[in-house]
Amino acid sequence: xxxxxxxxxxxxxxxxxxxxxxxxxxxxxxxxxxxxxxxxxxxxxxxxxxxxxxxxxxxxxxxxxxxxxxxxxxxxxxxxxxxxxxxxxxxxxx
Amino acid sequence: xxxxxxxxxxxxxxxxxxxxxxxxxxxxxxxxxxxxxxxxxxxxxxxxxxxxxxxxxxxxxxxxxxxxxxxxxxxxxxxxxxxxxxxxxxxxxxxxxxxxxxxxxxxxxxxxxxxxxxxxxxxxxxxxxxxxxxxxxxxxxxxxxxxxxxxxxxxxxxxxxxxxxxxxxxxxxxxxxxxxxxxxxxxxxxxxxxxxxxxxxxxxxxxxxxxxxxxxxxxxxxxxxxxxxxxxxxxxxxxxxxxxxxxxxxxxxxxxxxxxxxxxxxxxxxxxxxxxxxxxxxxxxxxxxxxxxxxxxxxxxxxxxxxxxxxxxxxxxxxxxxxxxxxxxxxxxxxxxxxxxxxxxxxxxxxxxxxxxxxxxxxxxxxxxxxxxxxxxxxxxxxxxxxxxxxx
Ligand code: SF4
Ligand code: SF4
Numbered sequence: 001x002x003x004x005x006x007x008x009x010x011x012x013x014x015x016x017x018x019x020x021x022x023x024x025x026x027x028x029x030x031x032x033x034x035x036x037x038x039x040x041x042x043x044x045x046x047x048x049x050x051x052x053x054x055x056x057x058x059x060x061x062x063x064x065x066x067x068x069x070x071x072x073x074x075x076x077x078x079x080x081x082x083x084x085x086x087x088x089x090x091x092x093x094x
Numbered sequence: 095x096x097x098x099x100x101x102x103x104x105x106x107x108x109x110x111x112x113x114x115x116x117x118x119x120x121x122x123x124x125x126x127x128x129x130x131x132x133x134x135x136x137x138x139x140x141x142x143x144x145x146x147x148x149x150x151x152x153x154x155x156x157x158x159x160x161x162x163x164x165x166x167x168x169x170x171x172x173x174x175x176x177x178x179x180x181x182x183x184x185x186x187x188x189x190x191x192x193x194x195x196x197x198x199x200x201x202x203x204x205x206x207x208x209x210x211x212x213x214x215x216x217x218x219x220x221x222x223x224x225x226x227x228x229x230x231x232x233x234x235x236x237x238x239x240x241x242x243x244x245x246x247x248x249x250x251x252x253x254x255x256x257x258x259x260x261x262x263x264x265x266x267x268x269x270x271x272x273x274x275x276x277x278x279x280x281x282x283x284x285x286x287x288x289x290x291x292x293x294x295x296x297x298x299x300x301x302x303x304x305x306x307x308x309x310x311x312x313x314x315x316x317x318x319x320x321x322x323x324x325x326x327x328x329x330x331x332x333x334x335x336x337x338x339x340x341x342x343x344x345x346x347x348x349x350x351x352x353x354x355x356x357x358x359x360x361x362x363x364x365x366x367x368x369x370x371x372x373x374x375x376x377x378x379x380x381x382x383x384x385x386x387x388x389x390x391x392x393x394x395x396x397x398x399x400x401x402x403x404x405x406x407x408x409x410x411x412x413x414x415x416x417x418x419x420x421x422x423x424x425x426x427x428x429x430x431x432x433x434x435x436x437x438x439x440x441x442x443x444x445x446x447x448x449x450x451x452x453x454x455x456x457x458x459x460x461x462x463x464x465x466x467x468x469x470x471x472x473x474x475x476x477x478x479x480x481x482x483x484x485x486x
Contacts, residue, residue, distance in 0.1 A: 007314060014315065015315050016301055
């Protein structure tokens with residue numbers, strides 16, 4: 001659990017979430033066992049990994065793969081599985 | 095002379111619901127449901143209320159629909175009883191934890207097994223830790239008044255907790271009594287319009303209810319619920335005051351009957367308090383200083399009021415119409431004894447479990463409790479902490 005979380009007096013009651021899209025603030029990447037590493041040399045920017053990633057953790061700019069968002073990537077390996085040129089390696093986290 | 099109508103406890107609850115005219119009532123229409131829902135659906139069918147009535151396929155679905163409706167910002171009610179409440183269980187907790195001000199009349203009846211449809215408090219006492227506010231009513235008039243005050247308490251911005259208004263199965267629910275209702279207009283004015291701070295359907299302020307809440311925030315949300323119940327204890331008297339201003343009737347957490355000069359007293363919830371009053375009058379004729387304390391609200395627990403009311407006594411019997419199987423007596427007894435732990439006054443307090451499954455509680459039995467109390471005062475000690483009254 002990360003620090004500096006609000007106490008009971010400072011959070012909405014009943015577990016209500018009042019801000020849309022705040023799941024982004026919740027870091028789901030800290031329980032990853034394998035991390036996907038993209039070999040940019042081989043990547044053809046087909047974006048299949050981006051479409052399939054269940055956590056929207058593949059970042060794209062101008063229709064090109066930029067990086068993996070490791071704060072949210074849970075290491076499921078789907079991206080590596082769907083990559084047509086096998087340029088994503090799942091490397092063991094230390 | 096006030097307007098008087100003859101209604102059963104069930105019909106009384108439905109009549110109060112008619113005057114409250116909630117936006118939505120979602121309820122299961124058949125057994126173990128009671129006449130409350132039947133009578134109310136008649137009002138809906140006759141066009142006497144504009145309430146959206148949702149008949150659902152189970153009590154679990156009834157409370158689920160209420161959760162959705164209340165989250166959408168509708169003033170929401172339902173009703174239940176006994177095993178119906180047991181089937182709702184999961185959602186009963188979700189309603190209070192999601193802080194939805196649902197109001198629910200409950201007809202107290204025994205839980206199976208063996209199958210029994212008669213009065214005891216095992217159904218709602220089982221939900222005493224669910225975070226609902228709980229009223230217990232002696233008669234139909236109390237059912238009515240407690241239901242009228244309930245939405246104001248549930249919807250209070252510092253409280254926001256659901257409320258159960260409990261009446262005794264058959265004894266109150268099926269017996270016809272003379273009800274003195276308030277004017278429709280006065281009720282409407284007292285309750286006012288329900289204006290929730292936020293609702294699920296307000297697309298300009300998107301809101302999520304009931305998300306995943308793990309080790310990092312769940313505890314904080316539970317802590318908020320404790321605070322809400324504490325707020326309820328502190329804020330309910332303000333609502334009592336407004337009720338008195340509007341309807342000219344005093345309201346309190348507890349009712350005392352001939353308690354001020356009493357030596358011995360019984361504490362009991364709901365309809366049995368009526369029987370106890372009769373016995374007290376008989377004992378008073380014989381010069382015995384007997385009294386009664388009837389908690390009208392069990393959640394939030396009125397500890398200060400109870401300690402204050404009982405402190406001058408020489409012995410007290412707490413009567414529980416449910417068994418907790420803790421070997422330590424019933425729930426009311428346990429909480430009262432616990433409340434006294436810090437008190438300087440150490441009063442002998444004994445417990446009587448009675449009336450399970452609708453077993454009659456007659457005046458002789460109640461008198462025997464007072465006789466036991468006199469023996470305790472005489473001997474200066476308790477023989478048996480937990481007693482079973484009226485069991486063979
Ligand atoms: S491993 Fe899974 S979560 Fe991580 S980037 Fe690939 S598809 Fe997304
Ligand atoms: S699937 Fe493979 S080739 Fe396609 S964009 Fe992703 S990493 Fe590049």
